Amino acid sequence: MITYEDHRLRALADDGRWPELLTAYRQGRAAAVERAGEEPAAALTAPLGHLIAYSAPPELSVRLFDRDGGPGTVAGVADHDAGPLWEVLATRHSWLRLAPLLVPAPVRRLVAQTRVLLGEDLSYGAEPDPEGMPLLLAPWETAGWDEGARVRQYLPCGGARSALLTLPASREGLGEVVLPAPGARLGGQRATRALAALADWAEVVCVRGPAPQAAAQLARRSRVTGGYLPFALVYPALVQAAVVDRGRGSAHGRLALWRALVAMAGAEGTDGPDRAEVDALVARMRCFIWHEPAAGLRHLHVALEDPACGLAWAVSGSEDL
Known part of the structure; x- marks a missing residue:
């Protein structure tokens, strides 16, 4: 807690x-950028930015990202x-409130994807995702994951609660x-x-x-x-690995996991991913998990097999928090 x-x-x-x-945030950030550079300035002003993103009306909090x-x-x-x-902001307001206000494209996209993870259906009325990623959770994305654990739960004055998802749990x-x-x-x-x-803390092989x-x-x-x-039970830990x-x-x-699934399924299309192909991959996927004695607080040990193409990918790593 800050x-x-x-x-x-x-x-x-x-x-x-x-x-x-907001004026204090902007003045402090600009002065810190001039004095120490972008990265230190972002860190110094982040606590005040968190407070604004969490508690200010959306008409003002979105201006954190305006130039x-x-x-x-x-x-x-x-x-x-x-x-x-941007994630703090996304947990506080619906897409209906935020959509007319947010301008910067990278922030706008991440906020929209966060609202999708929180259960909103943006497949109608919202602009398409730049990569064609779905704006509605697939049934297999929700089956093994409680809605309250999908995104960090932020606190008003700083700090957050988040589920520690590991494989195997x-x-x-x-x-x-x-x-x-071992296969070649x-x-x-x-x-x-x-x-x-x-x-980046996990090793991947095919x-x-x-x-x-x-x-x-x-x-x-x-x-x-x-x-x-x-x-469906492996999916949450893969998302949270990032x-x-x-x-x-x-x-x-x-977004990263959907890119991986699209590549595994060969589901790239001219208008974005072929979601039917991704759904078919998920339905036939065989997921083997194993325990490592020296696993850290966050760990991931899973192999994903696609029997249709005869390939399997293993993802294994451990991160002490």
């Missing part, structure tokens, strides 16, 4: 004097405190498995690169063969505690 030492700013917030707070204040004053997509300022339902000999690694797969973009042969490439031992899960960095939000994870 405490605000500047009592004047706290008093302004208590009185709802948001234009003055009308001049050079150095605008919050970018990477500005964050407990999480990205426990040993329950898993058994002892002797892995086969395949290089140059677009899906491998896309999966690697989910989490093999020709079933999921256990992919797992054998990365597992530390040939005898593991493991088992199979439906993709959110270890507080500068990234759940929208980053969803």
Whole structure:
């Protein structure tokens, strides 16, 4: 939890004097950019930005991202405190309220994708996603994931609560498995690169063969505690793998995972992903998870097999928080 030492700013917030707070944010950020550069300035002013994004009326809070204040004053997509300022904003207001107000395209897209994760249907009335990513959650995206855990739950004066999603979450339902000999690694797969973009703390390999042969490439031992899960139960942890960095939000994870699924299914189309092909991939996917004894607080050990093409991808890594 962040405490605000500047009592004047706290008093302004208590009185709802948001234009003055926005001015203070912009002046402070511009001065810090001139003095120390963009990245330190973003960090120094993020607590005040969080307060504005969380509590100010949307007509004012969206102006954090407007360039009308001049050079150095605008919050970018990477500005964050407990999480990205755009994600804080997205958790506070519906797309109906925000759509007429948000201008910058990168922020607008991430806010829209966040609202989709929170359960809004933007498939009608909203502009299409630049990559054609769906603006409505597929049934398999909601089946294994409680709505309240999909995005960080932000607090008014800083800080956030978030679910710690790991794979495997426990040993329950898993058994002892002797892995086969590792499959031969395949290089140059677009899906491998896309999966690697989910989490820079995890290793990704692709093999020709079933999921256990992919797992054998990365597992530390040939005898593991493991088992199979439906993709719907694997999906949340894959999305949240991208959110270890507080500068990234759940929208980053969803977009990255959809890119990986599109590449795995060969579902690229001229007008965006072929969603029927992605749905078919998800339906036939075999997901093998295994436990590693030295796993950190956040860990991911899963192999994704597409029996239709005979390929499997393993994603394995551990991150101490």
